[in-house]
Amino acid sequence: MGRMLKIRAALYFTIVIIFSILIGCGGGSSNAPLPPPVTTVVVSGVITFDFVPTDSTNGLLYASTIQKPARGIVIEAIKTADSSVLSTTSTDNTGNYTVTIPKNIDIKIRIKAQMLKTGTPFWDFQVVDNTNSQALYAADSVAFNTGTSNVTKSYNLPSGWGGSSYTSTRVAAPFAILDTVYKAKSKITTADNAVHYPQLLINWSLNNIGTPGDATLGQIGTSHYDGTALYILGKADNDTDEYDDHVIAHEWGHYFENKFSRSDSIGGSHSLGDELDPRLAFGEGFGNAFSGMATDDPNYIDTLGAAQGSVGVVMNLADSNGDPSSIGWYSEDSVQYILYALYNNLGFSPLYTVFTTQQKTTNSFTTIYSFIAYLKANNPSAVTTIDSLLSAKNISTTFVNIWDSTETETNNGGDPKALPVYTVVTAGSATVQVCGNDQFDTNGDGNKLMSRRFIVIQIPTTATYTINISPITAGGIPNYTINSVGQLIGSSNNAASVTLTDSGSLTSGVYYGEVFDLRHYQGTTYFVGEVCFNVRIY
């Protein structure tokens, strides 16, 4: 009996030991905690969009469509049960995204036509539908279950082209626009990576058509920046611009100029070959030049027409020949050539510095003269290069200040009275003569060379002064503006052929302004001709 007890005890003891060993075996130290259960999976992939290249003769080449990465685009993982956002990220510069999502849950991936970055730098660029209450474009995937292991979900955003026309949703269009914005923003970043971009809405719709009127109906006139937002054409078989990257970059350039520099451009209709108000020439020349800088491609191509198979405007920004019908300080063609060549010679940073500092606070109108004066001052070793570009476009190389007050310019555009660029008016000194003309304004746009003439005003001491403008030409309707560092400080609103007098106090210093005939300013359907005024400040 005792022996049996001993055997049972040993057996019992052995079982206990074995059981204890089995409990202790956990694949590691017998003291390590068990790993937590897996509750999330990684969903990742690459987002692309159909990119349709342009051709300088045949417009959009749909047969050559390629898929490009959608860069910097907002991605959301949406829980389909309640439409809540589980995770938000942005694609990287190769179009890749990654989100971590709870396992075994039904979601869809939402690709928003938005580039968003908070902090410094900051940007929020959105492509919205101006014919649908500025709703943001987005593309949703089909819903799927996240399962229990990591999953790859990649998506392409199609152009909608069916071979001879658009036959399905033009999903790619907003993302093609943002791809150009990405390039433009990246160019700015090469000079300044701490920019805070004000939010920009880019209005695009397949209803956006080349007639002015109600933008909520798509009647946007043409692709443009209106001082607040971009509007881009999208009407198939008339004119679409979503794939015309230089057009997009040109308009985005106006946004940049408006927010970070200063543009005194008076806007309005303009064409290559026009003799323009020099402020408009600089603004539009900059837009074209910037389109080449942003894309690093001098070939500006604007497609249009049936099946987008034609071109509207094609220009080579690096072509020194350009448009021979307008060469000089009043030509957007000349300005774009000079600025693009400066970019190739000096890089983007020197130009960016002038735009965002001195040009922004210049005590003159923003023209090629102000820009070049500052660029030369900042980059004395580049003066020879700069002067060669000015010479190529028949612009004075010897002007000593932002107003060319020493009257070095000799290119008068065909009318000797177009010079000097700024007429110097010294308070208390003799009367000066200023003449305007609408001979360059074939269509009555009011924004051409000599529609308004510039004056630079020297005020020796702080006092109250009177400006007196009297018509020399019978019927002349005199008007003026006076400005200081981009601010309007005095102007008239005269509609009569009278001697105009106006008084106000001015601090000693230099001011600049305009003198013009009301009819030249407004533009008319008939030619008014030359109108001259005597101008005196006392």
Add this chain to the structure above:
Amino acid sequence: MNVTNIKKQYITLVALILMLLSWQNAYSADVVRILHKELSRSGKSTAPIAISYAVPAKTSIGENVQVTVTIKALSDVNEMTLRMTSGDGLIMPSGEYQKNYGKQVRNTAFSETVTVIPNAEGILYLNVFATGTFNGKKMTNAGAVPINTGTVTRKMLKKSGQATTDSKGQKIIIMPAEETKTQQK
């Protein structure tokens, strides 16, 4: 005074007034407001050709509508042409219109009138393309003449996707993304 004569004069006067009123109403109904507008060149760079048009302010389905389009060369031009095509819902009984004007000097203008027939309600468009060769470069301006038909102006507007509101209250338009088999890099 003869009462019968007074009555006759009164009736004649009333009839005359009524006749005048009906003539005035008929005249108002026959007067059609014509819109004269120029297509915008304020924005991206354009060819130096201005396009303007005249079109009735309002039209009806099935109506013969006369549209006059004027193009003006703003610079000396070679091979100036005008082409007009119909947009959705618009019929051009004589087909697409095209005319060549050859070489022209600055400030020369031409006007052409075409007949179009609206076949749908809403804002329909006549596509206009003005082309010219300027200093050896061929350039085209595109525009569109609006033909305002019927009373529902938004009827011809196309949609890009499904409009909705997301969880944050932002208006969004949902379009379909196509899954691919692209491998993540």
